[in-house]
Amino acid sequence: MKTTAGRFFEDYRVGEIIPHAIPRTVGTGERALYHALYPARHALHSADSFAQSCGLPTSPLDDLVAFHVVFGKSVPDISLNAVANLGYAEARFHRPVWPNDTLTARSTVIGVKQNSNGKTGVVWVHTEGFNQHGDLVLDFKRWVMLRKGNLDAPAPEAVLPELTTVVPAADLKIPHGLDFSRYDTGLAGSTHTAADYEIGEKIDHVDGVTIEEAEHMLATRLWQNTAKVHFDATNRDDGRRLIYGGHVISMARALSYNGLANAQMIVAINGGAHANPCFAGDTVRAWSEVLDIAPTTAPNVAAIRLRLVATTGDSGAFPLRGEDGKYRSDVLLDLDYWALMPA
Template structure:
């Protein structure tokens, strides 16, 4: 005899399932391992000295050998996907992301999110959800926090639109609010080991740096990376989830590629202190070749010995743009721009 019961599976939240002030505790805490460091290095051409060398990390005063900042970001972000963006059309942007402390192998990250904004799109079939997410370690200490906004499908196009609430988000994290890792000291910085001689005073506001190298996206690598972070968004794996039948590359994969490529010219931008803003300007797919360039936007002193902060615009492009053009004459993003990321990095003075 067969019986029927309420579904035990989860189809994810749709736009009409969100409410202002709603707090979501995301499932599956994730313990960071040395395996994450190794796989990250096998996927991305990263060579920054602090996450690459325990001896180098110790030489600049860090208590232990941290993983790449973006490993923590991807893990924490991935926790939010089943609840926030499983039914997403696209992830649209980031703001007010601060890294509170380096994350170490053995630490366990848990993430929660609060809904801080909602806006239904004019087509009535989707809307934009704004959330503020926080990742804490096993001791309850904040590892990182960020805001993001994502376009999400509606389950029922006829469902009533919520009151529009668009949060006020800072365009830039005040450099005085950057969290400097305990003990960080660049006064005895080993430039030879780091790979470049360029320090804080060698960079000028307005300077643009062509990072030269490119990486061609493959289906297997971008899906492996996205699985590593336990990101379950359908558009990355299921060709039936998009009208064009193509797997969309996770935007974080482009961020990590661009960050790794930026080593050539910014090898001493060792740590990411904050992400001020970010836009995934255009979709990326397997077969695209990604290049990157940076612009120095601002410089700031910090209280840590020998440590300065560079605010950079990191731009990823489909195909190399030697002219490093961000916007066209109409003020729109130039053809080929995939990512426009504004971030603070810590460099030796």
């Protein structure tokens, strides 16, 4: 037997370390495709000259390029037979990814719990991505609902990992050399720096983008994400392919430029939930809430903690949850992250 149907829920054991194939060298081609797929306009990821004026040797790839590539590496071993990817926690971006870096990944199983229906279960993993020097580029924890391959397999003892809700500002990794002392707000596209935002402030990002099947398929293939629910229309009873949740994250992040143009680099994702599925034809809108603002040790660099929400409805509608505690049906994404911007 030379082919594999992938792993199912009963195939995971807590403590197991799973190295992922295949190394991936990323470059300016990935940047161009990323900016073609999303309306990404943050200046630090768009121009070498702007990045150099901020103390970096060249423009790093968009932070979410690294996230998507490392996530994609994990899919064949973790979520090939997923019903859905449910959420993220404790994601840290340890260093930038530069053009021509080569990324590899591995995951450690940190939790399992069979669902009451006996047909599916949830697996928690800690995934790490490394560059060609063996340096940790990013790591994150995520949990995914998986089908059971053998419905008669006994339920494992439930192990639920303890996850922190927020990466402390003091633990954020600031890229070496980053310096916003000469930051050009005119070139960046906005005069609003960290001092102009208030905790609790909500920002409607105004714009919307309709998700198309073709762009989603291109994105999923670009990240080498082989999850069946994204490719095979016969894999779901409704005959519809799910839009990769990371595609929604990148779309919402790109939309957030209108109102947060100076939130240049993502340095942590505190938590995130894919509240409802997204399908081709849905129009994504976004809003953000400022949760915290903190100083850093880098010159004129502040950290801003943001809640980014993507919806298919009114981008300014509140509350997000109904009386039953569940997300409204039009909420796609609820993401809590730290970004760096001029103080």
